[in-house]
Amino acid sequence: MTTTLPGGFDLAERHGVRNYAPLPVVLSHGDGAWVSDVDGKRYLDALAGYSALNFGHRHPALVEAAHRQLDTLTLTARAFHNDRLPAFQRDLAELTATEAVLPMNTGAEAVESAIKVARAWGYRVRGIRPGAARILVAGGNFHGRTTTVVSFSDDPVARDDFGPFTPGFDRVPYGDAAALEAALTGSARADETVAVLLEPVQGEAGVIVPPDGYLRTVRQLTARHDVLLICDEIQSGLGRAGATLCTDLAGVRADLYTLGKALGGGILPVSAVVGRRDVLGVLRPGEHGSTFGGNPLAAAVGSAVCALLGTGQYQAAARDLGAYLGERLRALPGLTAVRGAGLWFGCDVDPRLGTARDVCVELARRGVLAKETHGVTVRLSPPLVITREELDVLVATFGEVLRDLGTH
Ligand SMILES: *Cc1c(COP(=O)(O)O)cnc(C)c1O
Numbered sequence: 242m243t244t245t246l247p248g249g250f251d252l253a254e255r256h257g258v259r260n261y262a263p264l265p266v267v268l269s270h271g272d273g274a275w276v277s278d279v280d281g282k283r284y285l286d287a288l289a290g291y292s293a294l295n296f297g298h299r300h301p302a303l304v305e306a307a308h309r310q311l312d313t314l315t316l317t318a319r320a321f322h323n324d325r326l327p328a329f330q331r332d333l334a335e336l337t338a339t340e341a342v343l344p345m346n347t348g349a350e351a352v353e354s355a356i357k358v359a360r361a362w363g364y365r366v367r368g369i370r371p372g373a374a375r376i377l378v379a380g381g382n383f384h385g386r387t388t389t390v391v392s393f394s395d396d397p398v399a400r401d402d403f404g405p406f407t408p409g410f411d412r413v414p415y416g417d418a419a420a421l422e423a424a425l426t427g428s429a430r431a432d433e434t435v436a437v438l439l440e441p442v443q444g445e446a447g448v449i450v451p452p453d454g455y456l457r458t459v460r461q462l463t464a465r466h467d468v469l470l471i472c473d474e475i476q477s478g479l480g481r482a483g484a485t486l487c488t489d490l491a492g493v494r495a496d497l498y499t500l501g502k503a504l505g506g507g508i509l510p511v512s513a514v515v516g517r518r519d520v521l522g523v524l525r526p527g528e529h530g531s532t533f534g535g536n537p538l539a540a541a542v543g544s545a546v547c548a549l550l551g552t553g554q555y556q557a558a559a560r561d562l563g564a565y566l567g568e569r570l571r572a573l574p575g576l577t578a579v580r581g582a583g584l585w586f587g588c589d590v591d592p593r594l595g596t597a598r599d600v601c602v603e604l605a606r607r608g609v610l611a612k613e614t615h616g617v618t619v620r621l622s623p624p625l626v627i628t629r630e631e632l633d634v635l636v637a638t639f640g641e642v643l644r645d646l647g648t649h
Contacts, residue, residue, distance in 0.1 A: 264605045264612075271298025274627040276610065287604075287611045287635050289624040291444070292476045292585075295503035296549060297624040303506035306545035307538065315538045319530055329540035332547035333515060336485060337498065340518035344511070344535035344543075348475040348501035349385025351512035354529060355438070355471050355497050356389065358514065360409075361523045363435030367467065373433045377424055377468075379415035383445030384438070384473055384499075415443060416451035418458040425466045436469040436497075441487040444476040447618040448580045448587030456491040463496075469520060475501035475512065480550055480625050483560035483583030490582075496520055506546045511539040555625045559583035565629060566621070569636045575643030577617075586621040587614070588639075594646040603642040609635055 266284065270277045274297050277283045289295060296303060310325065317323045330342040343358075345351045356376065363374040378384075378393045385391075391399050392406035400406075411430075413420040425431055441456060443449040463470040472495035477487035479500065484490050486498060497520060501512035514521065533539070549555060563584040570579045570588055578589040590597050597613030604611055604619075614620050623635065 264601060264610070266605050266610065273297040273299075274624045274631055282608070284605065284608050284610045285623075285627075285631055285634055285638075287609055287621050287623045289622050290507060291502065291612075291620075292479075292481045292622050293502040293505065294507040295480050295555065295625050296506060296546070297626040298507060300506065300549070300626070302549060303508060303542060303545050306541050307506075307508050310538045310541035313537070316533070316536045318532055319535060323535075323537045323540070325537040325540035325544070326535045329535070329543045329547075332544045332551075333500075333504075333513060336547045336550055337500075337515050338494075339498065339515040341516065341521040343514040343521055343524070343529075344539070345514070345531050346510045346512055346533050346539070347385070348473075348499065348512050349387045349390055350531065350534075351475065351499040351501050351514050352384045352390055352438075352473060353387055355473075355499050355514045356436075357529055358497065358521055358523060359436035359438075359469050359471060361528075362469065362520050363433075365523050366519075367435065369433050369435060373430070374409060374435045375430050375433045376410050377421065377434060377437045378410055378412050379439045379443070380412050381415050381443055381446040381449065382412075382438075382440065383443065384440075415439070415446075415449065416455050418455055418462070421459060422462055425462055425468065431466075434466065434468050436471050437463050438471040438473065440473045440477060441491070441493075442477045442482060442582045442585070444585075444620075444622075445614060447589075447614050448582065448585055448620060450580055450582050456488060456493045460493045460495075469496040471495060471497045471499070473499045475499055476622075477582070477585075479503040479546070480555040480559050481583055481585050481622065483563060484556050485550060487582065504543055504546055505539065506542045508542050509539055511543045511546075513543075556583075558625045559585075562623075562625070562627065562629065562632060566623075566632050566636070569632070570621075570639070573636070573640050573643060575647055584623060584625060584627075588619045588621065589617045590619060590643070592617060594643060599646065600639075600642055603646065604638060607638050607642065609638045 267279045268276045269279045276286050333342045360374040363369040389407040393410035394400050413424050497516035505511035567581045576588050577591050580587045597619045601613050
């Protein structure tokens with residue numbers, strides 16, 4: 242079957258691989274919170290590349306930094322020093338109040354890197370039996386798509402038929418500090434646990450916010466057992482949740498953070514593991530790397546992202562606009578739950594109205610782009626440069642779609 246998309250596109254069907262099921266929209270231009278398709282129709286972007294576009298499309302300061310670097314030096318490989326990477330590492334360490342920065346490209350690579358570092362720390366510092374290092378993860382997690390990362394997913398769509406899987410991971414229910422404590426004390430392998438890896442708010446799972454006090458308790462438990470706390474802030478970090486790091490909101494510091502998505506300014510993939518020098522410092526030359534990680538173009542854009550976040554303006558916008566949007570979403574009939582953190586919401590659609598996919602298709606038809614997750618949830622993560630008036634357009638359109646689905 243070939244689907245002819247708006248603009249007469251059928252090439253995607255001819256040579257593409259169907260690992261996505263995109264909404265029937267063909268985009269060709271973006272500016273701030275808005276994108277337009279090949280026919281010139283405008284859409285409000287309420288997804289913002291799952292937070293990769295926190296600063297909107299083509300933010301002038303980020304585009305300028307990229308242009309300037311394109312005219313200077315783009316790639317060297319890490320066989321040599323380049324003059325942009327140390328400044329980026331300083332800027333990101335200062336922004337996140339961390340000691341060391343390991344640059345990579347994609348989010349999944351940052352998570353893979355954190356896993357390797359945590360294991361090596363377990364063997365070299367904690368003296369754990371070779372091959373025995375155990376990492377605890379949360380139910381409902383999403384940390385990327387590589388084979389090791391899907392090894393500890395509990396989503397059958399992400400996992401099935403991709404085994405054999407990487408051993409060394411155990412899952413505990415998300416948001417349940419008692420279950421984590423039991424895994425750190427009661428289990429036969431408790432002493433071999435090197436790290437707890439979790440998202441401070443679970444994005445892909447549907448914007449799941451853990452109970453108050455959960456992250457603090459996890460921090461206390463991991464500290465007491467000499468276990469690293471690794472927070473995956475690839476989606477929750479860099480302003481989205483209303484703070485530079487989502488854990489700032491709980492007054493918690495992790496030992497390692499994975500960052501990505503918005504770190505590339507919506508221009509190119511940039512990720513990093515940031516955190517304690519004594520932990521990241523276990524890596525020795527040749528043990529880990531990436532051809533593109535820390536390249537001068539990525540570093541220039543990453544530094545420009547740090548400069549934007551250094552003003553605090555985007556974190557404040559996420560808090561203020563998020564409070565406004567949350568209040569308005571909670572007043573919409575047709576939603577059975579609205580969960581949120583900063584400018585980031587999971588809205589569960591009353592199943593009598595249709596699926597979240599039905600809602601997203603209808604939203605797109607009416608000029609608002611959002612994405613469903615897990616059948617019932619519409620995920621909203623508009624760019625942090627959006628205005629209240631634009632949020633009003635989003636809410637009005639969402640309300641109309643829910644109302645019209647309800648009257649069918
Ligand atoms: C998106 C995401 C990843 C994976 O990032 P990629 O760049 O797609 O590899 C990992 N963890 C979290 C929490 C994410 O949201």
